[in-house]
Amino acid sequence: MADEGYFGEHIAAQYDKDSGGMFDPVVIGSAVATLAELAGGGAALEFAVGTGRIALPLAERGVPVVGIDNSEAMLARLREKPGAELVEALIGDMAKTRVDGDFSLVYLVFNTIFNLVTQDGQVACFENAAAHLQTGGRFVIEARVPELQRLPLGQTVLPWRADPDGMSYYVYDTVGQGLSGRHYEFVDGRVVSNPIEMRYAWPAEMDLMARIAGLRLEHRYAGWAREPFTGLSPSHVSVYRKP
Secondary structure, eight states: OOOOGGGSHHHHTTHHHHOGGGGOHHHHHHHHHHHHHHHTTSEEEEESOTTOTTHHHHHHTTOOEEEEESOHHHHHHHHTSTTGGGEEEEEOOTTTOOOSSOEEEEEEOTTGGGGSOSHHHHHHHHHHHHHHEEEEEEEEEEEEOOOGGGSOTTOOEEEEEEETTEEEEEEEETTTTEEEEEEEEEETTEEEEEEEEEEOOOHHHHHHHHHHTTOEEEEEESSTTOOBOOTTOSEEEEEEEOO
16 A cells, blocks of 8 residues: 555545645646646646646646546545546556656646655656656646745744644755644644645756756746746746657
8 A cells, every 4th residue: 555644534635625725726727728738739647646636627628637646545535526537546656656658748736846855756756757758748847946035044944824724834954955844724623733744956956857867947937827937936837848
C-alpha cells in the first residue's frame, strides 16, 4: 500500500472544502485553458492528481488525462465525482512511477513539487516527467516563490494564515531549504492540527533540475493568465520543453 503521509483520509475528507482560492472558477479556468493549449491535441499526465481539481475539467475539454497520486484517499474522492470516468487515476509516486502512454504534457500544480522533501527527490520528479514526454512535449510546474524576503535577518518563523477557520505558520530552514510548520483547523469546537513538511526550491534551481533531466525552460509566468514574472511575483508557472 502507498505511503499516504500527510494526504491521508483526514486531509482528503476536507481537502476540497478547505483549499480556498485554488478552487476559484477563474483560477481553475485559466489553468485548464493554458494546459489544454500546451497539450496541443495530445494526452496529459498529472503528477499528484489529488481529487481531480484540474484533471477533471481538463478532461472535459477533450484532453485525454492520466493522473497519479500516492494517496488512495484522495483518489477515492476523485472517483466519486461527475466525469471521473474520463480520467485514468492510478496510485503512484511522481518521482518514480512510470505509466504507459505517449504524453505531450506532464504537469504538477499548486506547490506540490515541494512535497518531495529532498533535492534528489525533486530532481527525480523532473527526470520522471521527461521520461514520459514525447519529443517537443512540455513539463509545467506551478509553485510558490519562497517568501524569504518577508523574513527579517535571523528570523525563521513566518505566520501564514489567521482567520475564523484556522491558522498556520511556517518555519524556514534557510540552510537546508526546509519548510516545516503546522496548520490548525477549527472544526466543531475542536482544534485539528496537521503538520507541514516540505523542501522549497527557487525557480533558478528548478531550471537546473530541468537541465539535468534534459529539459529546457521555454516560458515562465507569474500565473496561469500568463502575467509577466518579476522579482516581486509570489508564484510562478514554468514551462519546460523536451527538445
